[in-house]
Amino acid sequence: MLAPLSWLKEYVEIKSTPEKLGDRLTEVGLGTERIEKTKDDVIFDFEITPNRPDLLSIIGIAREIAAVENKTIKLPKLSNLKSIKPEKILPLKIISDFKINPRFTGIIIDGITVKDSPEWLKEKLIKMGQRPINNIVDITNYVMLELGNPIHAFDFKKIKGATIKVHKTLGGEKFTSVDGISYHLPNGAVVISDEEKIIDLCGIKGGENSGTYESTKTIFLRAPVELPSLVRKTSQSLGLRSEASSIFERGVNAGGAVEALSRCTELILEIAGGEIASPLYDIKKQDFKPWLVQLDLTRLNKILGIEIPKTKVVEILESLNLKTKKISEEKLRVTIPTYRNDLQIEEDIIEEVARLYGYNNFPKTLPSGQIPTQTVPYFKDYNLEEKVKQIFKAGGFSEVYTYSLVSENDFEENEINPDKALRVDNPVSREFEYLRTTHKINLRKAFAQNLPNSDRVSLFELGKVYLGSSIDKTDEPYFLSGISNSKSYFEIKGLLEKLFEEFGVKDQVIDYIQILEEGIFFELNFDEFISKINLSKKFIPLPKYPPIIEDITLTVTNETPTGDIIEEIRKQSLLIENVTLKDTFENNKTFHIVYQNKEGNLTTKEVAKIREQLLKSLEEKFKIKIG
Numbered sequence: 001m002l003a004p005l006s007w008l009k010e011y012v013e014i015k016s017t018p019e020k021l022g023d024r025l026t027e028v029g030l031g032t033e034r035i036e037k038t039k040d041d042v043i044f045d046f047e048i049t050p051n052r053p054d055l056l057s058i059i060g061i062a063r064e065i066a067a068v069e070n071k072t073i074k075l076p077k078l079s080n081l082k083s084i085k086p087e088k089i090l091p092l093k094i095i096s097d098f099k100i101n102p103r104f105t106g107i108i109i110d111g112i113t114v115k116d117s118p119e120w121l122k123e124k125l126i127k128m129g130q131r132p133i134n135n136i137v138d139i140t141n142y143v144m145l146e147l148g149n150p151i152h153a154f155d156f157k158k159i160k161g162a163t164i165k166v167h168k169t170l171g172g173e174k175f176t177s178v179d180g181i182s183y184h185l186p187n188g189a190v191v192i193s194d195e196e197k198i199i200d201l202c203g204i205k206g207g208e209n210s211g212t213y214e215s216t217k218t219i220f221l222r223a224p225v226e227l228p229s230l231v232r233k234t235s236q237s238l239g240l241r242s243e244a245s246s247i248f249e250r251g252v253n254a255g256g257a258v259e260a261l262s263r264c265t266e267l268i269l270e271i272a273g274g275e276i277a278s279p280l281y282d283i284k285k286q287d288f289k290p291w292l293v294q295l296d297l298t299r300l301n302k303i304l305g306i307e308i309p310k311t312k313v314v315e316i317l318e319s320l321n322l323k324t325k326k327i328s329e330e331k332l333r334v335t336i337p338t339y340r341n342d343l344q345i346e347e348d349i350i351e352e353v354a355r356l357y358g359y360n361n362f363p364k365t366l367p368s369g370q371i372p373t374q375t376v377p378y379f380k381d382y383n384l385e386e387k388v389k390q391i392f393k394a395g396g397f398s399e400v401y402t403y404s405l406v407s408e409n410d411f412e413e414n415e416i417n418p419d420k421a422l423r424v425d426n427p428v429s430r431e432f433e434y435l436r437t438t439h440k441i442n443l444r445k446a447f448a449q450n451l452p453n454s455d456r457v458s459l460f461e462l463g464k465v466y467l468g469s470s471i472d473k474t475d476e477p478y479f480l481s482g483i484s485n486s487k488s489y490f491e492i493k494g495l496l497e498k499l500f501e502e503f504g505v506k507d508q509v510i511d512y513i514q515i516l517e518e519g520i521f522f523e524l525n526f527d528e529f530i531s532k533i534n535l536s537k538k539f540i541p542l543p544k545y546p547p548i549i550e551d552i553t554l555t556v557t558n559e560t561p562t563g564d565i566i567e568e569i570r571k572q573s574l575l576i577e578n579v580t581l582k583d584t585f586e587n588n589k590t591f592h593i594v595y596q597n598k599e600g601n602l603t604t605k606e607v608a609k610i611r612e613q614l615l616k617s618l619e620e621k622f623k624i625k626i627g
Contacts, residue, residue: 003061004127005042011062013071018042024068028355030055043127051342053250056243057148060339067319067356076146078262081107081280090156090277092220095165098285100190101202103225104166105257108156108278109268110218112136118271136212136219139267141243148339149223149253149260150244152200154210156218161195164220166202173198177205177240189234190226203231203248204240218277221268223261225254225288236426254288255338288338293349295324295332300350306362308353316356322349384530385462388480388499395495397458397482402442404464405432410441420469435466439481439523447483456486462526478526485520489513492520504534547577547596548607552615553588553627560622562589568621569593572614575602588627 005018014021022032022044031047046061054060059075066073088110096104116122117138125132128145132138140151156162171187175198185191185201192200199210203226212219231248235241258280268274301307314324314332322343323335336343343349354362389399407430411418418434427433436442439461450457460482468474484492496509512524556565566579569591577596581589595607618624 001046001048001056001061002128003044003046003058004124005044006040007058007124007127008044008062008065011059011074012066012069014065014069016069018044021065021069025064027358027360028064028068030061030064038127041127050250053247053341054148054253054339056247056250057144058146060148063321067316070319073321076263078259079266081258081262081265081276082282084276084280086276086278088275088277089279090218091162092156092159092278092281093161093163094281094283095163095167096283097166100168100227100230101166101224102227102284102286103254103257103288104222104281104283105224105261106220106222106281107261107265107276108218108220109265109274110156110277112217112219112268112272112274114212114214114216114272121271134212134214135272136216136268139264139271140221143260143264143267144243144247147253147256147260147263148247149256150203150247151221151223151260151264152206152244153212154199154206154220154222155212155216156220157216158210159194159199159220160197163195165193167191167193169198175201176208177201178208178211179205180208183238183240186234186237188230189237190230201234202226204235204238204242204245219268221261221264223257223264225252225257233426251341253339253341255290257288258282290335290337291344293334293336293343293346294327295334295346295349297330297332299346300353303347303350304354304362305365308357312357313353316353317349320352320356322352384503384533387502388526389462391499391502392460392482392495395458395491395498396487397460397484400443400446400459400461401463402439402446402461403432404436404466406434406436406441407431408433410434414438414441414444416441422466422468422474437465437467439463439465439479440483440521443481443483443521447485458482458484458486477528479523480526480529481521481523483521487520489520492522496522496524503529504536505529505532507532543596543598545597545599545601547594548602548604549592549594550607550611551582551590551592552611553590554618554624555587555627556589556622556624557587558623560624565589565618565622565624566591568618569614572617573610575606575610576614 005014008014016024018035018037022035025046026032029049033045033047036043036045046055048055055064059073063073065071090108090110092108094104114134114136117132117135121135121138121142122132125138125141130141130145136153140153144150167190169185169187169189169191171185173185174182175185175191176182190202191198192202197209199207201207202224226248228249228251231245235245235249265276297310297313300313317324317334321337325333325335327333334349343352393399405424405427408418411421411434416437421437422435424433424435443459443461446459447457450459460480462480463478464476465479466474466476487495492513493509496512500507500509513520513522554565562581566581569579570576575595575597576593578594580592582592583590595602595610615626
């Protein structure tokens with residue numbers, strides 16, 4: 001949100017330097033992304049959180065400045081439109097639905113002259129990043145930026161049958177916005193139609209067929225109150241956003257519609273001329289008035305952990321235009337203005353007191369209470385994950401984090417049926433439409449993206465995948481996956497065996513390795529893996545006596561699995577401590593054998609006897625001979 005210092009000063013006295021003011025506002029939650037000094041002004045660029053739509057206006061920001069600077073806000077004086085008796089009344093039929101349009105506020109102005117805006121108005125809009133168009137459009141934009149209530153001006157003569165109907169679309173209707181772009185509207189979009197056509201996409205964009213141009217002489221001004229959910233749904237569906245939709249999505253000031261319309265009407269009569277030609281239309285089912293929230297001062301101090309004097313609490317609330325009334329010594333009744341939709345419960349009021357009091361003013365204290373001894377239900381041991389990651393990093397792999405969302409095309413390229421995956425109803429784009437069911441998709445992408453920079457690529461990822469085709473039947477296990485073109489099959493297998501050994505898992509590693517065209521790929525269900533781990537360790541003292549180590553090359557003419565050969569060798573004697581495959585060449589396999597006697601020194605005669613026995617057993621069982 002851009003805010004020129006000169007414009008802010010019209011409503012509140014500011015004596016602090018821009019830098020100091022920016023720091024103070026950041027302390028109370030209104031962060032400044034940048035402060036730009038121009039030839040004649042200073043422009044603040046504020047970062048507005050979604051819960052504060054009131055700050056999407058100059059006066060909203062001025063209210064915050066008034067609170068932190070301990071100054072009084074000066075609001076523009078507005079006339080009472082309800083008391084005006086127009087000399088002529090132009091006919092207009094309004095059909096609205098309170099379920100989709102809680103408040104319909106509008107007025108007709110006749111005899112205007114559409115022309116360029118005065119320089120002061122153009123200058124303010126330009127500083128706010130707006131492009132001046134004509135005096136009518138510029139005034140509606142000015143009031144929206146000033147007060148935070150979007151207003152739209154229709155060319156009254158273009159409203160066929162002098163009839164306005166607020167309704168939802170059936171889906172597929174064509175609409176051309178005021179900037180000349182055509183859309184096919186989704187089902188459930190809130191629009192305004194006359195007797196022939198759609199003339200407004202409510203809360204988002206006006207229609208080209210009812211905009212104000214040089215020939216316009218009569219306008220209908222509308223200051224609407226839209227439902228945030230409906231505006232956001234349509235905006236997301238069309239990929240169309242505007243300053244107005246940003247405000248409506250967060251919740252517009254429903255109680256300020258008439259005031260905004262009054263401000264806009266006064267400026268139009270002053271700048272564009274004309275006269276009011278209708279009563280004030282204010283169609284609503286309920287009054288939009290300030291609401292009350294009770295504040296318990298004892299509870300406030302308990303939650304914040306400090307004692308804030310009652311007078312200070314009242315001072316803070318009054319500075320934010322939150323009027324207070326004493327109920328008892330420890331309780332206050334706080335009146336919430338309609339532009340503060342974010343303040344609904346007592347905790348919201350407590351947060352306001354805390355942020356204006358200043359979080360930096362809270363004393364540093366240690367947490368009170370006992371240290372918990374029982375594991376909470378949602379506990380997750382991140383040390384296990386870190387140990388797994390360290391094993392793979394030590395093995396030459398680099399960790400990656402990828403998006404959980406993929407496209408339908410991604411599934412098809414990996415021969416995965418998208419019908420068995422969860423689809424997002426309102427995806428940001430078609431590239432992020434489905435929740436991933438495997439890491440393979442994104443790991444292959446990351447692999448391809450890294451190949452131009454390195455001939456040797458080894459990547460792994462530990463994260464969730466999303467299994468199931470409906471929200472009622474879904475599972476979100478963690479998977480550990482990797483891909484490499486620089487590691488051999490046996491290196492990958494050995495790394496996984498190391499992982500299994502470290503965590504005491506007895507499963508066969510070979511079940512988790514798949515071969516891809518451009519590399520070796522593995523994937524395992526990490527949740528299942530964790531459920532099988534055995535972290536208990538048994539200490540075995542180092543042997544006192546030295547081992548005898550030898551390599552034996554065997555000729556294997558059949559397809560006997562290496563694991564079966566190793567197992568057969570090991571079971572020939574308790575003195576065989578370890579057996580590993582050292583090398584292979586054609587039909588020959590070399591095995592590394594460690595003989596170890598923990599009770600005394602081994603002799604060559606004892607080893608020779610064991611060797612003779614294992615060679616005999618291998619020949620009888622597998623037809624394997626020494627090479």
